[in-house]
Amino acid sequence: MEEAASTKVAEVEEEEEEEEEEEEAKTKKEEEISEDPSPANGAPKPEELVAKAIAPVKRDYLCPPPLRPSSSNDDKEKDFLSDKKNRDSTHVVVKEKKSKRQLKRERQKEQKSALHICPVVAKTGDVNACRYDGNCRFSHDLEAFKALKPADIEGNCPFLGFEEPCPYGLACRFSGTHKDNGPAETLNVRKKSSEVNGLNKDVQRLLWKNKMSFPRADSHLKHLGLVVKDKSKFGKADVDQEEGALTAVNGSNHQQNDDGNEMVNDSVNNEDSFPTKCMGKDCTNDISMKDETHPLKKAKNTAGEECLPTDLYYNITGLALPVKNDEVQTEPEEIAMDNSSKTEVDSCLKLNVREKKLVDFRGKLYLAPLTTVGNLPFRRVCKVLGADITCGEMAMCTNLLQGQASEWALLRRHSSEDLFGVQLCGAYPDTVARTIDLIDRECTVDFIDINMGCPIDIVVNKGAGSSLLTKPMRMKNIIQSACGTVDKPLTVKVRTGYFEGRNRIDSLIADISYWGASAVAIHGRSRQQRYSKLADWDYIYQCARKAPDVLQVLGNGDIFSYVDWNNHTSNCPELSTCMIARGALIKPWIFTEIKEQRHWDITSNERLSILKDFVYCGLEHWGSDSKGVETTRHFLLEWLSYTHRYIPVGLLDVIPQRLNWRSPSYFGRDDLETLMASDSAADWIRISEMLLGKVPAGFSFAPKHKSNAYDSAENG
Template sequence: MAELSAEVATDIHDAPPEYPPAPPSDGGGAPTPAAATPEELAAKGVAPVKADFLCPPPPSRTSQTAANNSASTAVAAPPSGVLKQGKSKRQFKRERQQEQKTSHLCPVIAKSGDVSSCKFGDGCRFSHDLEGFKAQRQDDLDGECPFISDEGRCPYGLACRFYGTHKEAVAGDNSLIVPKKNFSETNELTKDVQRLLWKNNMKFPKADAKLKALGLMGPGVKGKKPDKEEGSECAVSNHEANENGCSNGVDAKADNLNGAGEEAPQENNVVDELRPSKKAKPDVAELGSNSPGNEVDQNILDKQPEAASQDHLSVETDGSLKSHPREKKLVDFSGKLYLAPLTTVGNLPFRRLCKALGADITCGEMAMCTNLLQGQAAEWALLRRHSSEDLFGVQICGAYADTVTRAVELIDRECTVDFIDINMGCPIELVVSKGAGSALLNKPTRMKGIIEAASSTVETPITVKTLYAILLLLLLQVRTGYLEGKNKVDSLIADIGNWGATAITVHGRTRQQRYSKSADWEYIYQCARNAPESLQVLGNGDISAYTDWNIHKASCPELSSCMIGRGALTKPWIFTEIKEQRHWDISSGERLDILKDYVRFGLQHWGSDTKGVETTRHFLLEWLSYTFRYIPVGLLEILPQRLNWRPPSYFGRNDLETLMASESAADWIRISEMLLGKVPTGFTFSPKHKSNSYDRAENG
């Protein structure tokens, strides 16, 4: 990784600001007549930064942002602009394949250094021109290869951007470079399982048995692959997986949810009952072992659980079905620090970083059930687990009991997880329009079917993540019901436990509020007090310091734990602060070391070749679009910093701290260049999430 540039590396800990701070003014150069007190600023949502570090405010934040954008048009231009050239998606795909053929060296040849090592020969979609690759090979990045160890060698060989640090390269013997399997990561999608999912030949005996027993099995459904017209949550189908299964396309799911790429189909006539099913495809056994394209799949079919025919399927077919939550191996969340599942930024390298800083429980990014059942490698990459994640869960999202239950059985069969979390609170419009996420809050009957079927299918504990909206909805009924002598909240909490969930996380906001209002912790406390002992209740919302954690735990002993989301995005060392019970006035140098660790974890996960470096850079920039909001403890008049505070323009205690506080994407790119070298020609970046909008949020 590249060293700091000279102007930033000088005295990064104790140097004063490069420019002396000027007194606050009204924008025209004159000092402000009467400065507001820190308490008044905090009440208005403005961070009370010490006057010594304030710089003259710009005429307006809007005009300043516009000026920054105009000054860095090449940097901040949306990547989607290429779609305006009039090219079809098929044409773009052909161009990408041609680019791979001409400029990307075959991974097998890169590992071995032998042109004849690729079994595909001339049919390989990558280049076999080894000498040409060496001639145009990019310069090595500064730093050491993240795969260097005494136990094995770098799996990227010649393609590694740190090739000069390889012992084999120094010795001049490239033949010694051999692939090294990264055994520290698990839950990888195998090719055999992926082919079964692609061909709709995977069997789900436990799920189908339970669905039929509950009356949720649609007519003719047998291992059915959900259609786009029938509520597919995500329309992007990406079958071009690379060998690692985790870097084929940069966060394809998140791109799709934000409208990039192929437009997602719209679902019509969303109803509470299970949607009608089309005729199922014939089973592999019916096709016969000599059917075309069935040679490889036949080897894994023997490993699948035997399933009775659809006409005779019943609950008794599988005696291992557990129908009561007490029979499950429960996960104890009490007092543990829980890192929330975070879209885009909550990837495996970030979770590793949070584990190193004190997190106890980690959970993967939200994965769409339909995409998992279709064998999309980009979606399965969200289920990957690192060996350091000793208490790990995955979060899935679906609209119907059949897709969710089959996804749960598939995950339980193919992955190693400690719990499965069902998302019933996602506010994203594309998810909600398909009947998933927070759309389920208005359909308690469907919620019951999903939880009951999923929890009874596997022994893995099932948890639920929901919003305040579901309980707010029933609270309104409780107020009406109170006049009639009925209490709906107690019955709801008890029912959730009886349906089979072992824990529920309540986010103290409605979907419409998004993040524009403070979380309602008083209502979360009420839910925890009303919950039965068998159901663990976790709270979520606005935890930004160890004092917040202490207050919530002391205010409600019935609360099992708290989930930390945006607080960890802004400062992942919040877990260290909670465990050490202190406000950590972390220096800019220490923050840079944390970024270096993230980059190292990212290169180990996404790869140390050019593609892996740029993927790591992309997700680093996505994370930096949150971290700039952190205000150092030593600069604040009032502690702790609140998540909804807007920081004024201020200088840090040194140049690096000032750079890290910039809200300009150009400065985030500059930080990435310190760690990963110069960006490629024509590089663009636009943050996926509106993390710099603070309390302004859309309602839908």
Template sequence: MDELESKLVENPVVSAVSPSSASNTTQKTPEELVARSIAPVKREFLRPPPVRPCSSVNHEGAISDTKDKSARSAVDKEKKSKRQLKRERRQHQKSALNICPEVARTGDVNSCPYSDNCRFSHDMEAFLAQKLDDLEGECPFMSADEPCPYGLSCRFFNTHRNGVPAGMKNSRRRSSEVNGLSKDVQKLLWKNKKKFPNADAKLKALGLLGRANLKSKNLEEKEVDQLVLTNSHVTNGDGCTNFTNDTDAKVEISAKVAEEDGISETSAHDEDPPLKKPKCVADECCPGGAEDEGDRVIENAVCESSIEPEPEASADIMLPEDDRSLKLHPRERKIIDFREKLYLAPLTTVGNLPFRRVCKFLGADITCGEMAMCTNLLQGQASEWALLRRHSSEDLFGVQICGSYPDTVARAVELIDQECTVDFIDINMGCPIDIVVNKGAGSALLTKPMRMKSIIEAASGTMDKPLTVKVRTAYFEGKNRIHSLIADIDCWGASAVTIHGRSRQQRYSKLADWEYVYQCARKAPDALPIIGNGDIFSYEDWNRHKADCPELSTCMIARGALVKPWLFTEIKEQRHWDISSGERLNILKDFVRFGLQHWGSDTKGVETTRRFLLEWLSYTCRYIPVGLLDVIPQRLNWRPPSYYGRDELETLMVSDSAADWIRISEMLLGKVPEGFTFAPKHKSNAYDRAENG
């Protein structure tokens, strides 16, 4: 720590957490500050807000010089054509800095199987002449039995004990990681030749395979969803909903779809004789449906099985009756006991494998990978498949996927079931991001109960592993509706439901509505575990939610884990941990070590680790040490004033300046490259509005 302290003295911290006035804060009592969602920091640690450079913001509200430079560089990059960018990438690959991975591993120029046709450089002397200086510390792969897989390109090469042995084969870079996509399967996905027999058979049984066209499909679902939303629904004895609508209205919908497609009912029946309607999954688990002819017509629409696929479309799909009888019913699948387990939520960008390893070390029981888009998985995108990777320490692990239609979700589920080792698959039906919602996925599905039903039925019937669903209370604020669908989600085949206590319109503003989460948990069937989510930031929050609603199986921890990952330790040990700056730095060191093992110890891996470390530091700076507060515990929506830490390192860690985050990264990963800039990918609006709380 002596070297670290000397660096801090040479570069004192110049920024603070918030521009709030310290004088206004000291004039109010802690109770008044808490009422206004301002963190009640002890007076001896408060300080005036720092003086920002004049170039940061001018009187007319212009952006800072740094932002101007980043904006101009982004514009210049956009002006370049794709061909020019591709040419620049290839030239960069051929440069001496990008040595062939095989040559770097073995130290032998002749070891590359591509020889002169290799995309990378084979000039070891030029590479060593331009290579950046080695970093301080030990190579993260030295603990393994085999040598470092990066050889000469490793930024810790001077710590290698045996150098680079000639003829070394691929070492155990990821021996503790699984769920990689094989090249053979990736090529089949690229060529659109991958077969999905289980998914297609289930889609065929549900009548979702071989629709006339996407236009008629969207029209029918839109009209049926509107009928579901506007008409009343009756709950039967098993808790499932039988939607009762007018038969004449349903006939009008069918006629409208047929007219839109340019097909009359007579011609359609002449060309394709009606086939036997497959039995709906909802009928199997929810007996006692409507008995009159009108209700049966509506039931056909709810089951989405009114149209059978053409024989040519599924001629290669055969599901013998014996195989169908051996298929596990949703009730007979493996059940995961979520009760009382600490569940780390799937977190975009920051919830990567190294971060999950940190949380697992600090006490998390269940981990889940970042949300992956089904369409990207089915296209074989390596970057999307990287989100599914699993470490051996994750003993109870699931992956989260997101899709708009039952066919893409079902096929993605079958692909993951074949290629990955997971304990459960979670479908995200609550993501509020615009790019996801605009494609009809995420929170957009909350307005389409028919689409939700089709996706859950198709996905749950494709695999034998548990299928869970994550939702929000509603799409629009003040119009909660999950309580009316919770029993149906159980009938459709879900093994558990996670409810985030906010609507899509709220995003992350205001506090989560836990009373509504309790209402849904009490209304849910006994066999369906309900997991609550939202604003858990201390063991007291955890205890209160469990005591107020025993029907909750457990609570999911999301942003609280980003700000202080030791929250899992606090819950298990039932204490408020006044963690020191040195202990926090050790957690960051663990993350860096895990990141180098995951992304690599070469220059590219180091900078990738740095980028994800900076993304995480943009959240950890929101933590206020327990010893600095007049009132504990800290609430997630508190806006911190400007304050000092108890030492220089703690003051640096609470800074909201990206320059200070970069300084922390330089302590762990060395100097940043020339021209390096960073802007957080995510900016939560949790502190931006006065009404939050």
């Protein structure tokens, strides 16, 4: 009996142990299922993944979960991390921060190299062609250059078919194809350059020396009373003498307000009273430059220097003197006319804001201005894919007024951009107005956009960008001074507000129209949000409904398919159109999708073809020599840091893809599609090598922008 009882107890204990083991196995399996999102293992449904902002990729394409080393086994963990490091170390992708001294030494070493060949010698092949001869800072050793020059890149020179030969000659990385560029070729011969808005060298020298005059901007600033005296660079006697000359010419009384700003008597239209020509030292058009509160740059001591007369400036640059619609040529005796009658005449002749030639944004596909990636080659690609309106990258007014060539390059325009604008960013009315005056004379643009929404710290800390949202009076002064300086349409780009939960554009929307802007683009996020969370389109609709009829309102934020476009334009008829920004960076064919009203399941080869077009346009824009090739590669890699976030339509359980979805690790339908989906910079470099050849030794790359990153508490 005792043996039977003990046997029964043992059987019960075994059954309990088996049940505990089954329970543990079941729990372990449930944990594995929760970690593995594959639907085959009972993962959440596509709708549940979408609710969690996870892209619902089909289970057939999902990668297996990575091997996770046990925390108790330090050796295995070290081996795992070591293998991962070795796999990712094909290319060094972490850019080291170098000191200015180290960068200077590298530049000097590069200049002494035989690869630093003289451009004239490289183009002509003649060592005696350089006019500087022995004083040239470039190398003239052709044989050493040929011995060190990297191998040519596969493909044709981008300058084949131009009227003139390749401007880089032997330095071109496609020089082997130059022999095929003959007059008997059936290639489409075209002009040497299809780009405009280059910086004139004479104008650049005037900007360097701080001798440029801005007659229209300064006269309008005087009229608005926005010029503050600064006697640090010029003696008080000279300023008083010029003020006396100004009073004698205009017959107007100048007063000062409580802030010490110069005010012009309203009885005289100061804008029309200014002479169109500058008269040397007594030039009244240049007083505001000398009285400027914020110097354009730290220039050398300019004591005793005279401002270059306006007529001499236009003789040097070969430009025609600007004649405004409201300027009337008068005889000297007519200047003494009665002030009251003069005011009536000027009010009739002055061009009203509503009489300006406006840009109709309604229904057009607008590629938003994009820092770094929105360069001219990228805009050319988007134009081919269906974009209607393009805008240059944000340019800082202070850098433009200093004549920085790199900043002026942001204003360049291609002939294919039939409706093109430039975007400026400045903190003060005088800086913005003078920049616009200069651009109006030097560039060909259809509209000018002022950025009052940039969230970048370095811009905000200088009082520009979204910092202006907290200073409505300065916003007013900037818009009024800019609008009165040129006859081209002026647009403004803003965010909903500076701080999260404190939207304020709806209270300023009518004022923005009254100040002179013809359109306003509203990004549906605050400055504090940066690019996190979804855009607040309900607030954009609210602003569009409050806006006057004459003000066009453009929405911006999270447009990633033609469905998004249709929803926003139909939900609010008062909305003129929508800007497309990051959606175009990730998939530039979004313009084609909107126009054709379809979800384009684009193949990897079609995507590679778009990258090839970008590379071709980049080589034509930045040059086909080694420097131009590496510049093109750099901007290609910056673009690839966005394009890898695209998930092909054929791989999704739910379409269309949303911009805020996090993508799981997945395989593509072919090797190239898998490579394009990688978030590793090493893989982006491999893609660039398919188009631009091997990277040079010691090459490194790190993306410049991380659009959805915000570290500090003050930024969200």
